[in-house]
Amino acid sequence: MSTNAHGSQTAFALWIINKAGGLIYSRTYADGLATLTSNDNLILASTFHSIHAIASRISPVPRSSGIHSIEADSFKMSCLQTPTGIKFVLSTTPAHPSPDAVLKRVYETYADYLKDPFYTIEMPIRSEVFEQKMAVAVRGH
Template structure:
């Protein structure tokens, strides 16, 4: 009988609330050990892309009419292409910058033309220099802008760049303005002008 009572007491002990808590999920559970974090190597700095080599010589020639519209553009070097809409936007932007610079000039020359406010042949921006290219610009008395881009160091000085633009102006006057089929202020489609201009630019690039 004593053995039976001890057995019952043991059974009652296992049925107490404390004991039940271990089996019904209400007892505090020990969290599982955290996995070991593997230390990764520090990231290596990104390799900067190499800057493309700048082609020597004259890169392109632009002609902008007096209203700011691009009427001619030709490329003479292996440079990054620009789509048509972008060239039109750049020409219009340069036209505006040129006019603003002309009005901000500290010295007025000659009589005041009706449109710009100073002598159009000498007013505005004539040279723009950056690390990647130089830009030379000249404006005719009628307001047409002749512009060329080139590699830095192509010309010994500013006057040399303007001399090339005078050559462009002479070719423009001879083969475009004297062409009876050309309509002023419209895009230039003259094969002879393009050929003579390319020959002149190739001569400059060959001597550069």
């Protein structure tokens, strides 16, 4: 693996994708990355959702949960799919020691946010409080 200037524990970005494939939350956490437009993020998240669904259908293992991770030389994408079909996709450095633990914290933070009576489930999330809590969940502090 190549050495990355961002360090071994860098989380680059997070997507939360609803069960229909719609992007309900997107955030970039690393400085110096190519900036994607909101439309780019929507297209990429939808594409990931579709590939995830295809992978779960063509898997030789019965009841496969689809894609768990995709790894390249410069990044790794890890996915946690909940029983309700919500997908949490975290992009990190390949050497990140615990993307699964980060995804678990992200899921717990999202589940806690569902208690907000003003939030409609599976709709885009636009809340500064949520942004702050998600940053803590992703960065671990």
